[in-house]
Amino acid sequence: MTPVTPPGIHTPDWWGLTKSRLQGLRLPPARRDEIALELSEHLEDEFTLLLRTEPPDVAEQRAMQLLDERDALVREIHNAEQEDTVTYFVRLTLCGFATGVTAAVLIAAGFGLTGVTLLGLDAFARVDQVARSNEVLTPITFMVAGVWIMWLYSVMRARWAGGPRTAGLAAVAFVLLGAIVTLGWNAFLPVDIALASAAYAVPAWLLGTLAGARLYDLTERAPAPTLRES
Amino acid sequence: MIPATIKQGSAELVILSQLAGAPLHGYELARRIERESGGALKFTLASLYPLLYRMEQRGWVRGSWQSLPSGRKRRCYALTPKGRKQLTPMLQEWGAFFRALNKLAGVGRA
Numbered sequence: 258m259t260p261v262t263p264p265g266i267h268t269p270d271w272w273g274l275t276k277s278r279l280q281g282l283r284l285p286p287a288r289r290d291e292i293a294l295e296l297s298e299h300l301e302d303e304f305t306l307l308l309r310t311e312p313p314d315v316a317e318q319r320a321m322q323l324l325d326e327r328d329a330l331v332r333e334i335h336n337a338e339q340e341d342t343v344t345y346f347v348r349l350t351l352c353g354f355a356t357g358v359t360a361a362v363l364i365a366a367g368f369g370l371t372g373v374t375l376l377g378l379d380a381f382a383r384v385d386q387v388a389r390s391n392e393v394l395t396p397i398t399f400m401v402a403g404v405w406i407m408w409l410y411s412v413m414r415a416r417w418a419g420g421p422r423t424a425g426l427a428a429v430a431f432v433l434l435g436a437i438v439t440l441g442w443n444a445f446l447p448v449d450i451a452l453a454s455a456a457y458a459v460p461a462w463l464l465g466t467l468a469g470a471r472l473y474d475l476t477e478r479a480p481a482p483t484l485r486e487s
Numbered sequence: 488m489i490p491a492t493i494k495q496g497s498a499e500l501v502i503l504s505q506l507a508g509a510p511l512h513g514y515e516l517a518r519r520i521e522r523e524s525g526g527a528l529k530f531t532l533a534s535l536y537p538l539l540y541r542m543e544q545r546g547w548v549r550g551s552w553q554s555l556p557s558g559r560k561r562r563c564y565a566l567t568p569k570g571r572k573q574l575t576p577m578l579q580e581w582g583a584f585f586r587a588l589n590k591l592a593g594v595g596r597a
Contacts, residue, residue, distance in 0.1 A: 295513060295562045296532060302514040326533045333537035337544070 266308060269317055271297035278324050281331045292334060300324070348476050349407050356469030357403025361396065363461035403469060406431045406462070410470050424470030428463045498538055499547075500581060501528065503566060503574045506548060510565035513539060539564060547573055 275297040282289055300320050307316035324330070410419075410427040436455075501520055505511065511519065517530045542548045547570030553561045566574075 292536070294560065296536065298512075298559060298561065299514045299517075299532065299536075301559075323532050326531060329531075330533040330537075333533050334540065337537040337540040 266313055268301065269304070269320075271300040271304070271320075274321070274324065275300065279331060279334075282335055288338070345411070348473055349411060350404055352469045352473040352476070353404025353407040354400050355403070355472050356406055356465045357396070357399035357401070358465075359468045360403065360458075360461045360465030361399040363464055364457045367457040367461065402431070402462075403465065406466050407469050407473060410466065410473065414473075419470065419474050421467055421470070424466050425463060427470070428466035431466070432459055432462055497581075498530075498534070499542065500574070500577045502538065502542065503547065503570055503577065506564055506566040507571065507574060510563045512553075512561045512563045516564070542570070546570070 272293060276290070276293040279289055279293050279296075282292070300323060303323060304316050304320040307319055311319065406427055409430060410424055413423050413427055502516065505516055505519055513535055517535055521529050539548065539550070543550055543564070546567055548564045549567050550562045550564045553563050555561060
């Protein structure tokens with residue numbers, strides 16, 4: 258229930274006071290104003306509640322004390338708000354790189370161990386040649402693809418819970434989208450080469466995404482202890 | 488095994504468990520926690536709101552503005568399905584933690 262300030266009592270400009278305290282907060286103005294409004298409502302509630310037992314000047318002074326830890330307030334809000342900007346992009350990039358590198362290593366290992374050396378199938382050998390002569394397997398291509406998959410995972414994770422299932426879905430979505438986008442180009446490829454490529458790429462990207470997603474989940478920063486015991 | 492981050496999750500557990508009952512705005516949430524813990528647990532502005540913002544970014548709670556007849560506005564926080572899913576293992580971890588403490592140090596008899 259919302260406390261109501263008794264009529265005739267001067268109510269301090271909590272909004273202005275809070276906004277001035279948050280000046281050091283480097284956030285978009287609209288977001289800063291929203292936070293200031295929310296905190297000023299909190300202060301007004303506290304002030305109104307204190308008026309039940311205290312004279313107005315004492316109630317105002319005690320409510321103002323809530324803003325005393327201004328530095329901690331600005332720092333904590335800043336950290337909380339930055340979590341999804343700077344930290345998000347850094348995590349996305351690094352985990353995307355991890356995804357791309359894992360997939361590239363697995364595909365390369367697949368060509369080396371099964372495609373060429375062990376199975377000796379013509380299609381696998383030709384895929385290996387194509388991969389080596391073009392830039393399909395260049396690190397940059399895999400890094401960019403890895404970051405894209407991690408972005409997809411982060412979006413899906415916000416909607417559903419994170420974990421291997423969501424990561425698997427992201428990998429499948431990536432492979433399907435990739436197949437659709439390159440459909441015209443793939444039509445010129447012999448069927449055996451296309452199948453051999455898929456045989457390597459699908460499991461490699463699946464495992465790469467699982468590794469990247471695991472890293473993404475592990476690097477989520479846990480908030481600092483915030484409970485204060487009296 | 489008790490996770491190393493169990494202490495860090497204490498504040499999250501308190502908030503999620505309170506919001507599991509009904510949506511609350513920040514002030515009401517802080518008052519309720521203080522009242523129901525007998526004054527033992529207190530949130531400050533600098534601890535409550537940043538944590539709520541983090542939990543909102545993670546999709547555990549959802550804040551929405553509500554206008555009151557008095558003209559004031561409130562930002563009410565409600566638990567999301569993802570937050571509810573998060574709460575269950577937290578309760579289990581804390582239950583295990585207190586059972587272990589009780590067994591080792593007789594905390595329950597203190």
